Amino acid sequence: MLAWCCHLQSLRFDMPKIFDFTRFSLRDLIATAGPTVLVIAVLCALAYVLADPQPPAVVRISTGQENGAYEGFAKKYAAELARYHIKVEMTPSLGSLQNLQRLMDPVSQIDIGFVQSGSTEQEDAERNGLISLGSLFTEPVWLFYRDTHDISELNQLKGLHINVGPAGTGVPQLFKKLLSVNGVAPDELQLGALENTPATVALLAGTIDGMVFSSAPDELLIQMLLQTPGIKLFDFTQAEAYTRRFPFLSHVVLPRGIVDLGRDLPARDYQLIAPTATLVAREGIHPALVDLFVQSATRIHGRAGWFQRQGEFPTASYTEVPVAPAAAKYYKTGPSFLQHYFPFWLSNFMERMWVVVVAVGALFIPLSRIVPPLYVWKVRSRVYRWYGQLRSVEQAIEDVPNNKRKEVYALQLGHLNGIEEKVNQISIPLSFAEELYGLRSHINFVRNRIIGLQGVIDIENGPATD
Template sequence: MPQVLRHTLLSARDLLVTAGPFLLLALLLLGLAYLVLDPSPPRRVVLATGADQGAYAEFGRRYQAQLKEDGIEVVLRPTQGAAENLALLRDPGSGVDLAFLQGGADDAEAARGDEPLDPALRSLGSLFYEPVWLFYRQDAALRLLGGQPLTRLNQLGGWRLNIGAPGSGVPNLMLRLLQANGVDPQALTLLRQPQTPAVMSLLAGGADALVFASAPESLMVQMLLKTPGIALFDVAQAEAYARRFPFMSPVVLPRGVVDLAADQPPTDVRLVAPTATLVARESVHPALVQLFVQAAHRIHGEAGWFQRKGDFPNPRNSERMLAPEAERYYRSGPPFLQRTLPFWVANLVDRMWVVLVSIIAILIPLSRIVPPLYQFRVRSRVFRWYGQLQALENAIGRRPREALVQELDEIEARVARVHVPLSYADELYSLRGHIDLVRAKLAAAPGPSAAA
C-alpha cells in the first residue's frame, strides 16, 4: 500500500474513532426524535364517500387519483351518505379515517358556546355547496295543488315524498326544514329509498317528489334537470332559511347554466345549500391532512355552477374544529419545501428540521472536544514510550549494560512499528532521536556488565 494512502487511512481511522461517540449520540437522538414525531404517514387511508352515482363517490375517485401520485392508497368506502359517514367516523372500530359530511346532517344538536361538536373529529375545510334539490312531477303538482304553483314546503301535505335512505344526510335535514315550516311529517307519505331507486320511482310515478342534497356534479342531478315533466322547486325563501340555519347558504342556479343552447333552466332558480366538508379523525397523520387539503384545492378550487374560482376550499361554515394542518394551509399555503421537493422528502425535512437544528445546537459545543481528543490520541502513541525510555536511562550504571541494550533494542523495534499522521511525524522522529541519545549515553557510561 502506498505510504500516502496508508497515512490518509490512518488519519481517517483516528478521526472516526475519536468522533464516533458524538456521531453515535447524534444518530441516537435523531432516531428517538423520529420515533416520537413519526414523520412518515401511513401509505393507506380509508375514505367514506356515499352512494355510487352521487357527488361524494365522484369526488372520492378524484381524491384517490390525486393521492396516488404521492404514493398514498385511498380506499373508498361506499355508504348511504353523510349520516352513515358520521357514524363510521364516531365508531373507533370502523376503520374509516376520513369522510365527506354534509352540514345539518347530524341529528344531534350543534355545540353551544365554546364547546366543540365531536372533539375527536377535525374538519379539513368546506369543499363545495351541496344544494337541496327538490324535484317533483309536474302532473302530480297539478293534481295535488289544484293548479297552484309549488312555492312553499308547507304545500307538500298529502304528497309522496322520497327523503332518501337511512344513513344519508337528507332525512335529518329535511325533517328540520319541515318542522321549521310547521309541517307534521305524518301529513306526508315519506319514502326512504336510496338515490337511484328513488329517481326511478319518481320517473315511473311511484313518488310525487324526491329530495336530496348533492353537488351539481352528480349524474342524477344533471339527468333530472334535463328530464321533461320533472320540475325543480324554486326556494323563494332561501334567504330566510339561511338566517334560520347557519350551516346553510342561499345560492342561485343561473339561467342557462345546465344547457346554454336549450336555455335550461329558463329562469334563475333559488336554492338553499348546506356546505359539504371533509372531516378526519383526530388521529389521522398530519402529513395526510396536508395532502388531502392540497388535493381539495386542486379538486374544488375551480369555478362551478354555484361558486367562482378560488371560493373553495375554505375554513368557513364548518360545524367542527379545523385541523391544525388545515388551518396552517389556509393561512400560509402549502409548506415551502413541498413546492419544490417530492412529498416524502419535503415532509421528512419539514417535520424534522426543528429536531435537526436542536441536535446541531447540542453537538456544536461538544464538537470542540474532538480536536483535543484527536490530538491526544495520536500523540499518546509517541509519548507513552518516553516513560520507559526515561526509566531505562535512570537505570544506566545500576543494571548490566547488556540487559539495558537489549531492552532499548526492543523499544526501538516497537517504535519502528508506530504510525502517525504526517502532521505528527516530527514528534515520532524526535522520539527516535531521543532513543539514539540514550543509546549513545548507554555506550559511553561505565557500569556493571552481565559478567560482573
C-alpha cells in the same frame, strides 16, 4: 543501470511504509468521534420514529351512494394520491350521516369521509376527536316534484309522499328541520327511505309525489331531472331566511340557462339553500395526509362551478367541525416555501424533521471544537505512551550498586532496543512526525547515556592484569 533498477526495486518495497506514514489516521478519527456520532445517529433515528415523516401507504375513505357525487370525488382523490404512491381504499356508504358515524366509531377502520355541514355540533366533533380538512363545495337541497302539484311553500307538502332517502344520508334529519320551521310535523306527510336511483324511477312512474336529496350539481341525476318534462324543481324563495335560522346553510342561486343556454334551461333563476360538503378526518390522521388531501382538494374543487367562483372552495369556512391547523394555514397562506421548490416527499421530510436538523446543528458546533483536540490527543498518545517505558529505563539505572551496574546496564540496553523496535513500527500521520522523531531521538539520548555509564565502569575497573 543495474544500480538504478535496484534503487527502484527498493523504493517499491518501501512505498507501503511511506503510505502508512503519510496517510490520514481514520482509525483514530473513528475512535474519537465514533461514540459521539453514534449517539447522534441513535437520537436521529429515535426522532425519525417519533416524527414519522412518511405518510402511510393506504388510506381509507368513506364515500357515498353508488354513482353519487361523493363516490365520484373519492375517485378523483384516489387518482391524486396515487401520484404519491398512496392507495385510497373507498368504502361505499348511504351518505353523510353514515360517514360521520363511521368516523366516530373507534372500531371502524375509516380514516376520512365526506360529511355534510349541520350533521353534528362542534362540541360533539371535539369530543369524538374529529377534524375538518375544509369545506369542499355546496350541496344544494334539491326538491323535485311532479308538475301535477303546485307547490311554492314547504307547508304545502302535507299529505304528499316525499322520498327523503335512507337515514344514513343525513337528508332526513335536515329535511325534518326544514319542515319544523314551517310548522309541518313529519307524520303529516309520508316520508320515503329509498335511495336516489330507485326514488327517481318511482318519481317518473308517479308512485311518489316528490323526492328530496342534497348533492353537488355535478351529479348526472340532477342534470337529468332538470331536463325531464313533468318534473319541477322547488324554488326556495325564502332561502335567505333559512340561512339565518340555520347558520350551516348558505343561500345559492341556480342561474337561468346554466343547464342548457340554447334551450334556456332552467327558464329562470332558482333560489336554493345549501349545506356544504366537508372532508372530515380522525384527529390522529398523519399530518402528511392532511397536506396531500388539502392540496388535492384545491386542484379538484378550486374551479368555478354552478354555485361558486374560481378559488372560492375549498375553504376553512362553513363547517362546525374544528379545522385542522395545517389545513387552515394552507387555505390562508397557500403552500409552504419548501413545497414551492421541492417535491412533496422531500419538502414533507424536511418540514417534519426540522427539529432534528436544528438539534443536530446545535450538537455539531460544540462537537466541531471537541473532536479535533481529541483526535490530536489520540494520535499523539501512540507516541507519548512510550515515554513511560523510557522513563522506567532511566529509573532502573539510577542508584545501582557497583557490583550490579554492568548487569543492569546491559539489561536496560536490551529493553531500550525493544522499545525502539516497536516505536519504529508505529504508523502515524505525517503532520505528527515531529513527535515520533522526537521520541526516537530521546531513545537514542538514553542509550548514549547508558553506554556512557558503561564506559565509566570500564575506566574504573582499569585494564585486566595477569
